[in-house]
Amino acid sequence: xxxxxxxxxxxxxxxxxxxxxxxxxxxxxxxxxxxxxxxxxxxxxxxxxxxxxxxxxxxxxxxxxxxxxxxxxxxxxxxxxxxxxxxxxxxxxxxxxxxxxxxxxxxxxxxxxxxxxxxxxxxxxxxxxxxxxxxxxxxxxxxxxxxxxxxxxxxxxxxxxxxxxxxxxxxxxxxxxxxxxxxxxxxxxxxxxxxxxxxxxxxxxxxxxxxxxxxxxxxxxxxxxxxxxxxxxx
Numbered sequence: 001x002x003x004x005x006x007x008x009x010x011x012x013x014x015x016x017x018x019x020x021x022x023x024x025x026x027x028x029x030x031x032x033x034x035x036x037x038x039x040x041x042x043x044x045x046x047x048x049x050x051x052x053x054x055x056x057x058x059x060x061x062x063x064x065x066x067x068x069x070x071x072x073x074x075x076x077x078x079x080x081x082x083x084x085x086x087x088x089x090x091x092x093x094x095x096x097x098x099x100x101x102x103x104x105x106x107x108x109x110x111x112x113x114x115x116x117x118x119x120x121x122x123x124x125x126x127x128x129x130x131x132x133x134x135x136x137x138x139x140x141x142x143x144x145x146x147x148x149x150x151x152x153x154x155x156x157x158x159x160x161x162x163x164x165x166x167x168x169x170x171x172x173x174x175x176x177x178x179x180x181x182x183x184x185x186x187x188x189x190x191x192x193x194x195x196x197x198x199x200x201x202x203x204x205x206x207x208x209x210x211x212x213x214x215x216x217x218x219x220x221x222x223x224x225x226x227x228x229x230x231x232x233x234x
Contacts, residue, residue: 011089012080015096016073019150022061023069038062042146043104045111047123050144060100062148072150079161086164087226095160095220096153099213103152106212110196111142147206155192155210156217158185163221164228189214 008016026034043059044050063069084092112122118135119125124143161168162185169178189211196207 008077009081009084009089009092011084011092011096012076015076015080015150019061019063019069019073023063023066026063038146038148042148043107044144044146045115045142046108047112047115048143050146056101056104057097059104059146059148060097060150060153063150064148068149072154075154076150076157079157082165083157083160086228087224091224095156095217098220099156099217100150100153102156102216103206103209103213104147106152106215107147107206107209109212110208115139115142147209149206149209151206152209152213155189155213156220158188159214159217160221160226161185163218164226166228 025037029037039050040052041055041058041062043055044052063072080092080096083095087095115124116122118139119131124139162181166180166182168181170181170184171178172184192207192210192214195205196211
């Protein structure tokens with residue numbers, strides 16, 4: 001029997017395998033061990049004492065729950081193959097990780113602005129007192145929260161697909177007719193921007209990380225002058 005991974009492009013295949021391996025501890029290890037792994041590997045704010053230099057890379061391979069990794073890996077499988085074949089494997093590796101870093105940069109930018117608005121600096125000086133209890137609570141959320149997931153890189157891949165294959169027809173859940181990528185991808189970005197700016201209660205998704213990956217993906221496609229084959233049905 002042919003392997004189910006036989007028709008997957010090499011970089012996408014390896015990314016899928018690595019992400020799945022990195023998710024296994026959440027299923028196999030005890031909660032204390034999992035918490036320690038995520039404390040070390042997830043991305044913390046650059047001013048936090050919990051930040052480590054390897055986190056901008058490792059955060060891309062950790063996911064919050066089973067649905068988080070399923071969505072990201074399904075998107076990588078669905079769109080990553082064709083983008084890798086278009087760019088070539090070496091350039092796709094660079095593109096993927098740069099978009100992931102762009103996602104983190106987007107999140108850090110918003111956090112830095114929030115910290116500056118609270119205390120007038122981008123990191124907490126040793127001798128500063130929080131101006132209010134509410135400010136202290138918000139600073140604590142920024143400094144002790146963390147981010148995981150490949151979503152920044154995935155959004156870069158989605159934008160690349162929309163730019164290189166704008167006329168590809170996609171079937172979207174709850175929409176009975178195919179929609180071209182050049183319509184659905186921009187709508188998805190606008191939704192992310194709306195959710196990010198809205199800061200709705202109970203929403204713990206790093207929408208600006210998604211936008212950071214999308215923006216860097218757009219910049220890279222333009223800078224590298226990549227082009228798709230024109231009309232393409234997917």
